Amino acid sequence: MSAFVDIPLEPAGVPHGRAMVERAEWAARAFATYDIASVRRIAMAAAQAGEAHARQLADAAVAETGFGVAEHKFLKNVACSIGIWNTYADDDYVSPVIDQARKIVEIPRPAGVVFALTPSTNPVATVMFKIMLCLLTRNAIIVSPHPYAKRCSAEAARVMRDAAIAAGAPDGCIQVLEEPSIPLINALMTDERVDVIVATGGTPMVRSAYRSGNPAIGVGPGNVPVLVDATADIPAAAARIVASKSFDNSILCTNESVLIAEEAIAERLQQAMKREGASFLDEEQVARVCGVIFEQGHFNTAWVGKSAAQIAEAAGIKVPKGTLILVAPFDLVVPEQVLAHEKLCPVLGWVTVPNAARGISAAMAVLRITGAGHSAAIHSEDPGTIMEYASRVRVLRVAVNVGNSLGSAGIETNLAPTMTIGTGFFGRSSVGENLQPAHLVNRTRIACNADARMPMPDFSGLDAWQAPQGAVPAYPLASNAAGAPAIEPRTNGRGDAATMAGDGTDELRDEIRRMVIEELRQIIKG
Amino acid sequence: MAIRYDPDVASPEQSPADDHPRYDYGVFSFASKAEVLEKSKEYWNPGKTQFWIDSGVPLVIDRREEYFIYDMSGKRLIDVHLNGGTYNLGHRNPEVVQAVTVAMQHFDVGNHHFPSLARTALAEALVASAPAGLTKVIYGSGGGEAIDIALKTARHATGKRRILSIVKAYHGHTGLAVGTGDERFSKLFLSDNPEDFPHVPFNDLAAMEEALQGRDIAAVIMETIPATYGFPLPEPGYLRAVKALCEKYDALYIADEVQTGLMRTGELWAITKEGITPDIMVTGKGISGGIYPIACVLVSERCAGWLTEDGFGHISTFGGAELGCIAAIKALEICSRTETRSMVHYISDFIGRGLRQIQATYPDWFIGIRQNGVVMGLEFDDPQGAKYVMKHLYENGVWAIFSTLDPRVLQYKPGILLKPEIAEELLDRTEVAIGKAYREVRGLRGSR
Incomplete structure (x- = not known):
């Protein structure tokens, strides 16, 4: 229709997107009054639904994007649904906290409307992760999936939404853009009714989130050095590095990019890695692989999350059956060396250094190229080297003696489990930790007179919040119809909140925790 | 349009410091609000103007x-x-304004005789939105005309003349519609016609049945919630019982959804909350988006006969004006989300x-x-x-x-x-x- 007019129009889809923000505003207001018991019931229900659909959605993500390994995506989906619930089940981002000593009471206040940008690389897991964080903190969320992964992302959001609503969450607290587009995303990012943007994705998108004028939590790219020094347990390091580099075909931004081996153990490490499924390339093969995965000095995104076998085949290289990663040796970590850049595919750069100190310098050089503020790994038994490494390399997390893919993501370490790595000031981000619920909550502080002669009022036993009474919002029955047998209205598709009482929650939680740990163990080992 | 005053600093009843009008609207201007009120009484409607002042x-x-x-x-x-x-979606809703602005690069009111792009598109959208069984759409330029169309349609379909409404009903001020309403608006113009337009008390099923028993009523017309009567609510089940009585005594049920439709009760059409399907449904006011006047009558196949028998039976130059149809399509879309x-x-x-x-x-x-x-x-x-x-x-x-x-x-x-x-x-x-x-x-x- 606009073919015959020449006046500026708001792009298609934008008005509908704004309607979603308006709805989210109402939902956020309602959600912000929920008490902790209701919040836990809702978060657990959504987590269980996410877990129940983890495999199906993992398959859907691989089918839609062509990236990664369904089995590994399943693991991430489990980690980002029930895993997140288990991590935070005992935490409380809702109830007031009284500090008698400081005479301060803190009342958690959610951000409100969270606009969540999610990537194509880890689509379902990131959607689940951000929804879980929002439910735990009583925020309304609008998910804006990457267009390449819009169907599986929307389905993930719907699965968790339906479960949350059935458990009593307010209508409209989880919404998803079914047809994301650049104009629509720009319009919503700059909509002043959005309270915070949580951006996971490429640098241009993250920077535009920061430019939007709205509060934003954005994270930068990674480029992970892993140093193996002479003190390391070599067979263990080899196994962890190959498993981590091949995990979901290197699609996590925490995957190892450049292995820096101390010369004294380089040969042993190489042999050990070969046994784990690494194929070391010769000079000519390196050139061929680089010709495939790099285009004019940049990583060709067509190879994101593709398998080692696919890459080898495209490069015309024969590799042993069972090859999980390709290792490409090079001499020097410098910007013009393409292999020193981030590679979201199972090709690992390899350099050797005469000693640990030079290794630390090489790791610093990796981070000068890209990935500042992100993560690094080290395999070492020497606390001094680890400390030196962590205090000099410009990253905000260093995974020690563990694969970095799941280590820095908090799944195989005790960092906050996350799909969103805060790169802090080094990485031009507002958050330097792994994204976690606390980042989506402010606290109103009741601050009493510090004078010791002034008693602090007794706030104990007071809760600021309430459980919702029935569906939120209530269905608009006519005011004279209350109590009367009403004609069955069309429902909002929500269940009865009262049927989801919290009895038996602890046992269920323990049971789920056991199941998840077992699943994780099997998948990682197998 | 450039308006040369700042509402935040304007003090209302002062005259301008110079000779320029303070209130300049391009095609007209006024020196002051007092001037508007004075001329409103002189040239437009002294009774109404004074009423609001008083x-x-x-x-x-x-x-x-x-x-x-x-x-x-x-x-x-x-x-x-x-x-x-009318302003259900707010004043000058940006989406409706954009839709009509775009449309004005191509459309105007249109020719009321011919099949039309916009009228057809709106009719299809309305039928899709409506309770099942309403299958055709007839357009008026405003609610009153639409009610007249509904009443004429009922008379044609049933071969009966009398229309039953409630005491203190209000369905508009046009020729037939005014007869269904309170005599406050009909006697003034010698348009009361109690023989053809009997009234029964609201929420009184016995009175309703008594009036219908003679089987000489073409249709009962009901606002789903009577607005001008102060929104007294139908008792639970009342409207359903009225519909059942209509079926029993061969009268049609006309739902006036001018004030209750378009999601105002939390469903697109309030009548669906009552669990009934009317024979005829009228929408107006908000369907215009507050931008271009239009009103619509949705009728069942049984009632639609005259549209085939004599498609020129009701002619309205502005009824279903194409710009109005475009405003309505957008308004309906927004309401339906x-x-x-x-x-x-x-x-x-x-x-x-x-x-x-x-x-x-x-x-x-x-x-x-x-x-x-x-x-x-x-x-x-x-x-x-x-x-x-x-x-x-x-x-x-x-x-x-x-x-x-x-x-x-x-x-x-x-x-x-x-x-x-x-x-x-x-x-x-x-x-x-x-x-x-x-x-x-x-x-x-x-x-x-």
């Missing part, structure tokens, strides 16, 4: 946007009158709770809340109670109108896209105004 609502609407209207003085009012739902429905439920819940809290403060003054979604009538304990509340609301920045046919009741009609913070502000202002009206009325009566 009522303490000397409003001349100037700027308008979202749910705000601004008096020429710059005074801002939250609009909960909405012209009976999941997001909109969700918001209406939130707004209804929030405002209802807030009003009940206010009521608890003034239980012997603010004596009733009639609510179905954002269709609300507030009852006050004085024969003219709503007029006092209206005046104090105006003074406190809210525009809501009393019910012409029951001035105890204030019509209180928040928009379906109201934002949370404006809803809060509306309740604050309402609480103050109800309190002030209470004290004024008490003062007039002499205090206890």
Whole structure:
């Protein structure tokens, strides 16, 4: 229709997107009054639904994007649904906290409307992760999936939404853009009714989130050095590095990019890695692989999350059956060396250094190229080297003696489990930790007179919040119809909140925790 | 259009310092609000103009946007009158404005005789939105004409002449519609016609059945909630029983959804909440998006016969004007969204709770809340109670109108896209105004 007019129009889809923000505003207001018991019931229900659909959605993500390994995506989906619930089940981002000593009471206040940008690389897991964080903190969320992964992302959001609503969450607290587009995303990012943007994705998108004028939590790219020094347990390091580099075909931004081996153990490490499924390339093969995965000095995104076998085949290289990663040796970590850049595919750069100190310098050089503020790994038994490494390399997390893919993501370490790595000031981000619920909550502080002669009022036993009474919002029955047998209205598709009482929650939680740990163990080992 | 004054600094009744008009609207201008009011009496409608001045609502609407209207003085009012739902989507809703602006590059009113692009598209969209069984659409230029079309259609379909409505009904002011309503508007023009337009009391099934028993009634016409009567709610099951009586005595059921349709009760058409499918349904006001007048009559296949028998049976130059159809398509789309429905439920819940809290403060003054979604009538304990509340609301920045046919009741009609913070502000202002009206009325009566 606009073919015959020449006046500026708001792009298609934008008005509908704004309607979603308006709805989210109402939902956020309602959600912000929920008490902790209701919040836990809702978060657990959504987590269980996410877990129940983890495999199906993992398959859907691989089918839609062509990236990664369904089995590994399943693991991430489990980690980002029930895993997140288990991590935070005992935490409380809702109830007031009284500090008698400081005479301060803190009342958690959610951000409100969270606009969540999610990537194509880890689509379902990131959607689940951000929804879980929002439910735990009583925020309304609008998910804006990457267009390449819009169907599986929307389905993930719907699965968790339906479960949350059935458990009593307010209508409209989880919404998803079914047809994301650049104009629509720009319009919503700059909509002043959005309270915070949580951006996971490429640098241009993250920077535009920061430019939007709205509060934003954005994270930068990674480029992970892993140093193996002479003190390391070599067979263990080899196994962890190959498993981590091949995990979901290197699609996590925490995957190892450049292995820096101390010369004294380089040969042993190489042999050990070969046994784990690494194929070391010769000079000519390196050139061929680089010709495939790099285009004019940049990583060709067509190879994101593709398998080692696919890459080898495209490069015309024969590799042993069972090859999980390709290792490409090079001499020097410098910007013009393409292999020193981030590679979201199972090709690992390899350099050797005469000693640990030079290794630390090489790791610093990796981070000068890209990935500042992100993560690094080290395999070492020497606390001094680890400390030196962590205090000099410009990253905000260093995974020690563990694969970095799941280590820095908090799944195989005790960092906050996350799909969103805060790169802090080094990485031009507002958050330097792994994204976690606390980042989506402010606290109103009741601050009493510090004078010791002034008693602090007794706030104990007071809760600021309430459980919702029935569906939120209530269905608009006519005011004279209350109590009367009403004609069955069309429902909002929500269940009865009262049927989801919290009895038996602890046992269920323990049971789920056991199941998840077992699943994780099997998948990682197998 | 450039308007040369700043509403924030304009002081209302001052004349300009120089000879230039202060209120310049391009194609016309005025020196002052006083001049407008004076000329309004001289050239337009002295009775109406004076009425509002005397009522303490000397409003001349100037700027308008979202749910705000601004008096020429710059005074801002939250609009909960909405012209009976005409501004359901807010004033100058940007989506409707864009749709019509784009359309004006190509369309005009159109030719009413020919098949038309926009009329066909709107008809299809309306039928898809409507209760099952309504299959064709006839257009009028406004609600009154649409009601006339509905009544003529019922007469044609049944071969009967008499139309039954409720006492204090209101369906518009055109030739037939005015007969269905209160004599307040028909006697003035010698248009009352009790023989053809009998009336029965609302919520009285026995009276309804008695009137239908003679089997000489073509149709019963009902607003799903009678607006101008102050939104008295049909008792649970009443409308369904009326529909059953219509079927029993071979009368048609015409649902007037002009004020209750378009998601105002939390469903697109309020009649579906009653669980009935009307034979004819009329929509107007809000379907225009407040931008281009249009009204629509949806009819069942049984009623649609004249459209085949003599398609020229009802001719209306502006009925179904294509620009109006485009406004309506967009308005219908916005009203039908999941997001909109969700918001209406939130707004209804929030405002209802807030009003009940206010009521608890003034239980012997603010004596009733009639609510179905954002269709609300507030009852006050004085024969003219709503007029006092209206005046104090105006003074406190809210525009809501009393019910012409029951001035105890204030019509209180928040928009379906109201934002949370404006809803809060509306309740604050309402609480103050109800309190002030209470004290004024008490003062007039002499205090206890």
